[in-house]
Amino acid sequence: MSGTAALIIVLSVFNGMEALVTDSFNSFNPDIKITPQEGKSFSVDSFPIEKIKKIEGVRAVEKVISDLVLIEYGEKQHLLLLKGVDSDYVDQSGFDSILIDGSFVLHDEGVDYGVMGAIAAGTLQLNLNSNDFVKVYYPKRTRKNLGNPTDAFQTRYLAPIGVFCSYTEYDDEYLICPLEFAANLMSYENQVTSVEIFVNNENKTDNIQQQIAQILGDKYVVKNRFQQEELLFKTMKSEKMIIFSILAFILIIAGFNIIGSLGMIVIEKKEDMAVLHHLGANKSMIRRIFMLEGMIISFVGGVIGMLIGLGVCILQQVFHIISFGGDSGSYIIDYYPVKIEALDFLIVFGTIFIISFIASLIPIKNLQFKNEIKK
Secondary structure: OHHHHHHHHHHHHHHHHHHHHHHHHHOOOOOEEEEEOOOOOEEOOOOOHHHHHOOOOEEEEEEEEEEEEEEEEOOEEEEEEEEEEOOOHHHHHOHHHHEEEEOOOOEEOOEEEEEEEHHHHHHHOOOOOOOOOEEEEEEOOOOOOOOOHHHHEEEEEEEEEEEEOOOOHHHHOEEEEEHHHHHHHHOOOOEEOEEEEEEOOHHHHHHHHHHHHHHHHHHEEEEEHHHHOHHHHHHHHHHHHHHHHHHHHHHHHHHHHHHHHHHHHHHHOHHHHHHHHHOOOOHHHHHHHHHHHHHHHHHHHHHHHHHHHHHHHHHHHHHOOOEOOOOHHHOOOOEOOOOOOHHHHHHHHHHHHHHHHHHHHHHHHHOOOHHHOOO
């Protein structure tokens, strides 16, 4: 019973953690991202943007230029990924939902603006109210003067105008800027590093991804949101599987209680078995009786455990009883997230069925009824 409740609670907490991380990355990552199979960039002249736009369910197709740059603000320097996007990017991506300070205006009256991640902004001690510009350095792709290191870099200036916070590592990695600014800095002509797709219905993302992959062939890599963070989500699923295996092993150990209990019942009920035999019950029927009793014991305990686990999860969802502890203010939320899924209950129920069946079968199959029952 306690093992079953623990399984339900732990699986629900892992679901909540996964949903929390997914929501955080979904605020930053596009529904579908297209990158070249080889190289860093590709030409948009030969890229079938119009074909992709015509796919049913595609809301927007956005060109992106992104690469590592060195930025300087005041006396501080920091390496960041500069991400150049079009002016309508914020409307399509919903990026404004993670903006915590300033605004998302990338270009206005001849001035290029930048929106920086919260951790990077803190490292640089960024002040949106000052008139200081962010100096951006990028290595020249063509002519380089090794005798003068400063001449080996393209240098441009951005006015900081906003700070975003996605509660991911992106907060320490990204600086958003106008697409034209990034193209000019990196000397790209009709080239981009990726194309980001936004869809109307997230449930149809996989279907749209397959259609795009068929159009593009093997020259491009097409990834959905989960594939963009493949390592993270694989790690989370592996951790969930390991915890499930440990708790299931505890249930297996608990199954030995059923073996012992049924063994004792068989010994105590020798006379009753003899009576049943004389009334016409054969050995197979009596075995089925004890098997059914063992299954009932397991299922009653399992069902009660699942109900207890469900109750604890509902209480945590509503009242946030269990918090992260004294440093909870450092996290996105200060309590353990919980997400109840019906599939977890089916998996746990199936696990209980298998364990209880085997645990009931072993004592009934191996114990001999001696002379009380004849074959």
